[in-house]
Amino acid sequence: MSTLLDEALTRLDLAAGFAQAHPEVLARLRRPRRVLEVSIPVRMDDGVLRVFEGYRCQYDDVRGPFKGGVRFHPEVGADEVRSLAFWMTMKCAIAGLPFGGAKGGVRVDPRGLSRSELERLSRAYVRAISPIIGPNTDVPAPDVATNAQVMAWMSDEYSVLCGHRSPAAFTGKPVPLGGSLGREDATGRGGFYLLMELARSRGWLPDRTRIAIQGFGNAGQHFASLAADAGFRVVAVSDSRGGVCCAEGLDVEQVRRTKRSEGSVAAHPGDRISNAELLELETEVLVPAALEGQITRANAASVRARLVIELANGPTTPEADRILDGAGVDVVPDILANAGGVIVSYFEWVQNLSGSSWTIEEVHGRLRDRLVAELAGVTDVASEHGVSLRTAAYVRALRRLNEAYQPMGVGGSRPAS
Ligand code: NAD
Numbered sequence: 001m002s003t004l005l006d007e008a009l010t011r012l013d014l015a016a017g018f019a020q021a022h023p024e025v026l027a028r029l030r031r032p033r034r035v036l037e038v039s040i041p042v043r044m045d046d047g048v049l050r051v052f053e054g055y056r057c058q059y060d061d062v063r064g065p066f067k068g069g070v071r072f073h074p075e076v077g078a079d080e081v082r083s084l085a086f087w088m089t090m091k092c093a094i095a096g097l098p099f100g101g102a103k104g105g106v107r108v109d110p111r112g113l114s115r116s117e118l119e120r121l122s123r124a125y126v127r128a129i130s131p132i133i134g135p136n137t138d139v140p141a142p143d144v145a146t147n148a149q150v151m152a153w154m155s156d157e158y159s160v161l162c163g164h165r166s167p168a169a170f171t172g173k174p175v176p177l178g179g180s181l182g183r184e185d186a187t188g189r190g191g192f193y194l195l196m197e198l199a200r201s202r203g204w205l206p207d208r209t210r211i212a213i214q215g216f217g218n219a220g221q222h223f224a225s226l227a228a229d230a231g232f233r234v235v236a237v238s239d240s241r242g243g244v245c246c247a248e249g250l251d252v253e254q255v256r257r258t259k260r261s262e263g264s265v266a267a268h269p270g271d272r273i274s275n276a277e278l279l280e281l282e283t284e285v286l287v288p289a290a291l292e293g294q295i296t297r298a299n300a301a302s303v304r305a306r307l308v309i310e311l312a313n314g315p316t317t318p319e320a321d322r323i324l325d326g327a328g329v330d331v332v333p334d335i336l337a338n339a340g341g342v343i344v345s346y347f348e349w350v351q352n353l354s355g356s357s358w359t360i361e362e363v364h365g366r367l368r369d370r371l372v373a374e375l376a377g378v379t380d381v382a383s384e385h386g387v388s389l390r391t392a393a394y395v396r397a398l399r400r401l402n403e404a405y406q407p408m409g410v411g412g413s414r415p416a417s
Helices: 004-019 023-029 078-094 115-132 148-162 186-202 218-229 252-262 275-279 318-326 340-354 360-385 389-408
Strands: 034-043 049-060 066-073 101-107 138-142 210-214 233-239 242-245 271-273 285-288 307-309 330-332
Touching: 004 023, 004 078, 004 318, 004 389, 023 389, 034 078, 034 115, 049 066, 049 078, 049 115, 049 138, 066 078, 066 148, 066 340, 078 101, 078 340, 078 389, 101 115, 101 138, 115 148, 138 148, 138 340, 186 218, 186 307, 186 330, 186 340, 186 360, 210 218, 210 275, 218 233, 218 252, 233 252, 233 275, 242 275, 318 330, 330 389, 340 360, 360 389
Parallel strands: 066 101, 066 138, 210 233, 210 285, 285 307, 307 330
Antiparallel strands: 034 049, 049 101, 233 242, 242 271
């Protein structure tokens, strides 16, 4: 049976020829370095002991310490963390960061836990994985259902175990505990910088550029606000309960207020739209910012946007990729489009290690410069080889991994056979 990792590796296979990656390097990248499975005993508020299943997958660290989030979700499993850790490896490489890729998780529905149970679980998870993490080995961060508060507990637990403060061991912390300014909106902001650059290069004027956004959480909301503030027309947004649309453009701040007060954008006054309809709206830009597997073989041919910016991880299946590519729809792939979060995590790690703190202007400027430069590099590879932006992004990431492996004696410096 094919696994999530097998599916993720199809993108690597597509890129391998163009990247001229050495077979030994490709062989290294087909398997994670290590997957740690742990049991996490936690005493619940009612006195009962529950034992949770947890994971940390360290995929590859040739370019630097392993880096990746920790998610709390009922579906977490070894296959999922393996494929997400592979993605992180490629994402850190395409962003040019001196990090490898990792991912962790606990199989739990956090909505069923009290705050003190959540704290005990977060701390117990760190105790379980502490032998393999650290500021120079593996640096966890927030992911689905983990946030700055969870990072504060995890970072504190790690410091207790070390016997000294070690802020660089976790990123995504609250600012008073060493978090970076600008981390909160970094993913949406990174996608927004790419939008600005792509609109500029296509000659699209903001007020004539219609944008539909699926998912109105951290990534989608910040992206929507920044785009609307810059004059783009955000014509539809949705969340798990449905969506709202307006051809002239929504008042994004009002929609955010409705989301805060009513719990869903679907409660906002205006025309209703379902999640499926939103994906097929006639717009210039479509932004999947919710879940994986939204654009599939079944609906890809109905996508009418000219540009897709993947803020979500894995929203497009490989079959849908081929259909979009054939229809001339440009897709800015997740590993580049949502790299803003890990880039600002890297800024946080640098600030922690050097004992410095950057201004918000410094963070924004460095984030924009890095993403715009990487987009230009990916676009060049795409036109040079006549491939999609996704394949081009994998080619660029793979070239960097290949270059890092060669001085280590894997590929190139020894004969291939
Ligand atoms: P979030 O939990 O804050 O928001 C998710 C949003 O998606 C919510 O509005 C939710 O209602 C909506 N949603 C859930 N199911 C849906 C459905 N079936 N149809 C439409 N909308 C649905 O999560 P987030 O942090 O914004 O992450 C969203 C995506 O972006 C994920 O794929 C995540 O992996 C990716 N991402 C996020 C970050 C980050 O820094 N937040 C970084 C990299 C990648």
